[in-house]
Amino acid sequence: MYPAPVQRLVSELGKLPGIGQRTAQRLAFHILRSDLEDATGLADAIREVKERIGLCERCFNLADQPVCDICRDERRDPAVICVVEEPGDVIPMERTHEYRGRYHVLGGALSPIDGVDPEDLKIAELFRRVEGGEIREVVLATNPTTTGEATALHIAAGLRDRSPDVVVTRLASGLPVGSDLEYADEVTLGKAFSGRRAL
Numbered sequence: 001m002y003p004a005p006v007q008r009l010v011s012e013l014g015k016l017p018g019i020g021q022r023t024a025q026r027l028a029f030h031i032l033r034s035d036l037e038d039a040t041g042l043a044d045a046i047r048e049v050k051e052r053i054g055l056c057e058r059c060f061n062l063a064d065q066p067v068c069d070i071c072r073d074e075r076r077d078p079a080v081i082c083v084v085e086e087p088g089d090v091i092p093m094e095r096t097h098e099y100r101g102r103y104h105v106l107g108g109a110l111s112p113i114d115g116v117d118p119e120d121l122k123i124a125e126l127f128r129r130v131e132g133g134e135i136r137e138v139v140l141a142t143n144p145t146t147t148g149e150a151t152a153l154h155i156a157a158g159l160r161d162r163s164p165d166v167v168v169t170r171l172a173s174g175l176p177v178g179s180d181l182e183y184a185d186e187v188t189l190g191k192a193f194s195g196r197r198a199l
């Protein structure tokens with residue numbers, strides 16, 4: 001069909017999530033048409049993240065040094081750890097400007113059906129961090145999904161056993177701001193009700 005290098009580009013692009021065969025072809029032809037500078041810029045950016053970005057040795061967030069920017073920031077509260085599933089979850093938390101503690105990135109959520117067990121995540125590392133440090137609170141900010149909830153419950157139980165003095169909290173889940181009750185599904189509304197607070 002296509003010359004081998006084009007076929008190779010199409011098949012590499014097709015491995016990306018959400019990219020089907022047709023989109024892969026469209027992207028490949030876009031790259032073929034683009035000037036050399038843009039095309040090599042893309043290739044260099046991919047190579048650079050793979051060479052320079054690793055995981056922070058303390059919190060497992062993305063880092064271009066052994067310890068990430070947030071862990072190195074002395075102005076942040078070292079006694080509070082917010083636990084998230086993926087490095088991508090740190091950014092929306094940071095955008096709220098509500099949180100001034102540190103993070104712990106698990107690398108996923110527990111899902112026995114998919115073969116994701118506690119030892120596949122950075123859970124033991126979290127327990128060691130909490131036991132070893134002056135931690136006051138652990139905020140469980142895993143996703144409000146079945147796997148995220150199971151992960152939060154597993155970690156909460158582990159922390160109760162190991163570090164009973166540490167306060168363990170879970171993000172409240174509730175109604176989207178600006179929407180009507182009648183449009184909320186019953187799970188969301190039920191969670192919002194059980195997480196109600198005094199005014």
Ligand SMILES: [Zn+2]
Nearest residue numbers: 056059068071
């Ligand atoms: Zn870090």
